[in-house]
Amino acid sequence: MATAPQPPEGDLERDLHTEHQILNMGPSHPATHGTVKFLVELDGETVVGLDVQVGYLHRGFEKECENGSWYQAIPYTDRLAYTSAMLCNVGFCMAVEKLLELETPERCQWLRVLSAEIARVSDHLTRCGAAALELQAMTPFLYGIEARELTYDLTEMLCGARVTTNFIRIGGVKHDMPSGFPSAAREMIAKIRTLIEDFGAVVTQNRIFVDRLKGTGVISKKDCIDYAVTGPILRSVGVPYDIRKDQPYLVYDQVDFDVPIGEVGDNYDRYLVVVEEMHQSLRIVEQCLDRLEKTSSEPVNLDDPRVRWPAKGRVFNAMEELIQQFKSVTEGPRVPAGEAYFAIEGANGELGFYLVSDGSAVPYKVRCRPPSLINVAPLPIMVRGDMLADIIPTFDFINMIGGECDRC
Secondary structure, three states, X not given: OOOOOOOOOOOHHHHOOOOOEEEEEOOOOOOOOOOOEEEEEEEOOEEEEXXXXXXXXXXXXXXHHOXXXXXXHHHHHHOOOOOOXXXXXXXXXXXXXXXXXXXXXXXXXXXXXXXXXXXXXXXXXXXXXXXHHHOOOHHHHXXXXXXXXXXXXXXXXXXXXXXXXXXXXXXXXXXXXXXXXXXXXXXXXXXXXXXXXXXXXXXXXXXXXXXXXXXXOOOOHHHHHHOOOOOHXXXXXXXXXXXXXXXXXXXXXXXXXXXXXXXXXXXXXXXXXXXHHHHHHHHHHHHHHHHHHHOOOOOOOOOOOOOOOOOHHHHOXXXXXXXXXXXXXXXXXXXXXXXXXXXXXXXXXXXXXXXXXXXXXXXXXXXXXXXHHXXXXXXXXXXXXXXXXXXXXXXXXXXXXXXXXXXX
């Protein structure tokens, strides 16, 4: 009589010979947006290794800035983190002002904070909406995009453009806010806040969404510090570092807002941090509107001939103003020789600009500290041990913006 087959001796999983598979993911992949490529090493569907290859959106931002005037560099900054262009404008102009030893009028500073926080909300809505869509949650994606459209409407009302704004100027802003802006802004803020709450009502306690985010993309506090990670990723591990609080600039020391933090450092914590940051940014915007309504007669630009452009009416009627206009447009300011680094709290973390001037009207050296490049560096350790499908939400909540990452 035949005997039943006996199980092999030893540990089958240990003794069975298997080979790891190498998978190319991106750049032509819906979740990588054409900006990055992953070489994924898989054991079945478990990630055991990852090589991140950036550079697919390289446009030579830094070198382009070294071949034009200080003014001509400002529109290039719009194209860095194009989901929050205004923040990049603010960071670059404040670095130039540091070289010039200029302090902008207080009303200008309130306008800059207002525009920066609107841009931050827009960026976070893009991050959350894209993450929801790529996890097959179409309804919250529509809520997020509708809210983002309202932030674009606000930006257009303020400066005339929706995405690449070029609103911030060295020594000020392009112009003051238009009449009727505060009341219209408050109405839109109420709608944005409602849409963010609707977004959260669909996904925050949704079992599928929670299961896809909790326990995936985990990073430790030590790894965050070792990799110099900042922004929502650092705050998701419980470190309350925010440049607006720790190294206040503009008038952030005069506004009331909280810095949300997480505990575990996984994708779900990052989601909760980003959502709460949107609510805090809307609080800041409302405080800016209150302040701006009380100071409507104050100037928004410095009255300094190095950076002040003459009024158009004077240009057509006075030779001195005509000459100043010509020199400002064709050459721009001559920045004293020296170097300066200035950092702001971007939507993804510390966004810094290091500038070197040789005393001419053209930057000698421009370097950018892009939080996207820094934050994507620990991605291999964040997804190691996760499933292949977990790379998508982890990458979404890192929120790597190609133009900012590939800035050199």
